Amino acid sequence: MTTAPRVQSTLTLDEFSRTTYEAWKQAASDTLKNASFEQALIQRVEGLRIAPLYAADEPASNAAPLSPPGCFPFVRGNRRDDQPSWRIGQLFRCADPILLAEMLKADLDAGLEAAHLPLDPAQTGRVPFSDDDELSARPGICLTSLAEFLPVVAAARLSHVPVFMDLRCSGGAGLAFLCAACDRLGVSRASLRGVAGMSPLSQLAQAGRLPCAPEALFGELCAITGFAHREMPMLRTAIASGLPFHNAGATPAEEVGLVLAECAELLQRMTDGGIHPDVAVNSLCATVSAGHHFFLEIAKLRALRQLFAYVATACGASPEHAALEIHSLGSRRHQSRRNPHVNLLRAITATVSAALGGADSIHCAPFDEFCSDTDAFSRRLARNVQLIAREECHLGDVCDPVGGSWYVESLTEQVAEAAWTLFVQIEQEGGYLAALRSGTINDRLRTGEEQRQLALSCRLQKLVGVNAYVNFDRTPLEVEPSMASTSGPATTCPTGCHGEISGADRTTLDDAIQLVRDGATFDAVSGLFSGPQSIIEIAPLPARRPAAAIEDAQDRVLAYPGGRPMALLACVGDASDAQSAARAARELLDAFGFITRMLPAITAVADVERVLRDGSAPVLVLCGLDKNCPDGMVETAAIASRLHPASVVCMAGRPGEREEALRAAGVRDFIFRGVDGVALVHRLMDALEGRQ
Secondary structure, eight states, X not given: OOOOOOOOOOOOOTTSOXXXXXXXXXXHHHHTTTSOHHHHHOEEETTEEEOSOOOTTSGGGOOOOOOOTTSTTOTTOSOOTTSOOOEEEEEOOOOOHHHHHHHHHHHHHTTOOXXXXXXXXXXXXXXXXXXXXXXXXXXXXXXXXXXXXXXXHHHHTTTTSOEEEEOTTOHHHHHHHHHHHHHHHTOOGGGOOEEEEEOHHHHHHHHSBOSSOHHHHHHHHHHHHXXXXXXXXXXXXEEEEOHHHHHTTOOHHHHHHHHHHHHHHHHHHHHHTTOOHHHHHHTEEEEEEEOSOHHHHHHHHHHXXXXXXXXXXXXXXXXXXXXXXXXXXXXXXXXXXSSTTHHHHHHHHHHHHHHHHTXXXXXXXXXXXXXXXXOHHHHHHHHHHHHIIIIISOTTSSSSTTTTOHHHHHHHHHHHHHHHHHHHHHHHTTOHHHHHHHTHHHHHHHHHHHHHHHHHHTTSSOOBTTTBSOOTTSOOOOOOOOGGGTSHHHHTOOOSSSOTTTTSOOOOHHHHHHHHHTTOOHHHHHHTTOOOOOOOBOOOOOOXXXXXXXXXXXXXXXXXXXXXXXXXXXXXXXXHHHHHHHHHHHHHHHHTTOEEEEOOOBOXXXXXXXXXXXXXXXXXXXXXXXXXXXXXXHHHHHHHHHHOTTSEEEEESOOGGGHHHHHHTTOOEEEOTTOOHHHHHHHHHHHHHHTO
């Protein structure tokens, strides 16, 4: 028996002709018939152009050649192949030092790698947020004495675990407490890693007020930066935060531009204060949000590092020192109160986008973070999201895994261009601080936020668990008082200026550390660094979840006496013609908590009494054409109003020229695609409550 010889073959694609992008675009346009290619297939997301296909010869994909990861301009990340991936961080907001120490110990044993410890706002002279500000920074650690701070530092294991302390406007006192605690516990200052920095410009944007003149705070920033460079070279002392802008409604590109402007202001102030540009850059870090736009968040981090590298070198820093350390915090802005566990899905996408974008440290937002003190369970879930992403999905094994993707590179380029345009505008106005004082930033963000809020209310933009796929059987999370407002130390923190000895001469960090050792309070040590008490005030950037207005309207519907109100819907005329309007009305009413049910179609005026005789509900919706009012709708509305005088009669569809006649026939309101759902529901509830 003989065997035929095996033929070696190689699979190639040479037999296929190469299709260009223009050829594909022409083929796609042919299938659209009369529709415009740009209108049908090009999307606009947060002001950026999203194309349906990206190819090498597509104009937006011709970006500059990529530099290796870890090299200037760091668009591909700060780390090289032999360096570890991101640090798993966790944000703690607890005023009780004993309880905070227990939380730190338990979470560090369970995989936590970096503790984020914001300073309590009451110790910085910061104006408290208003009660309706759901996104305000909940009180953090409250330092009253070294004895109370020691358990926290001991539990944080600072000899080998990085720390992230936002000292707000009290950098000198905060650093003195940290150094004194480390000295007492035998922790080498030189071993401290992470951030213990001031964020005066972020606090001004968020709260609208500083405890003393900005020049005094910048002088304090230079003092602690110089001290840390000598004593703690691995500790950063300046923070630029994009969270106030994100919570006020900034797009990813706007957040990058504003953070870049804040970084430029801080670098200029530090170099003017005698800090070497390389030292100033290495002392700075940025805190940015991780929102729900997956690819945009990746592009945001890449664009921010790239633009910062150019700004840093323009300020005199060497290219190898122009890398920006970025800490990513999961956004609370788009969290749902009514369906809180849906927040886990948003947290996962935000964490993965931050990891792929090259964040140095990530805080995955617990699903209940925005409205209560997180418990061990919610923190564990948030921590495990990062552990699974890194250890099981191996997202940290490759530097810049999205690098070279034509779509991501194009998106990065668009974000960078839009952010740079905003940055140049701010610089032309005199810089970040001048733009904050003039209100330019506030006005810009307010306009965009109003448009975004209307899009959610109209359901043109969907948010799962808020205005789409809402589970009304689940009990919503209630906003609970923070432990900081019920525990001992937080109730004794002063809310005025820095302290009683604010008139004392400025001191060195060494003197402040000795005062802490001798038992001085935080407020007293802060007074040694305070400058002239010339308070500046601006309009603070508002911070509120877009979902809040929708949830308030839902709460009103759910509070209706007797339970959720019923809404009956009936198509008038040709049922197939009215389906689009009926579907839009039903989806909107369902999303706000009404119970909806479809009645048989009303094909003629003679059918009105037969269809509506046995159906009675608080709301009756007559569904017509999606674009105009059908024939017979006026007569149908008049009969429906007579048969059900206690019901609120509405029409699904646009009334067109017959609006006046329809209202005269008893139609109270109109439901159609693009209507402001929040305003509509409040009008319906006003009418229902007025008829009880």
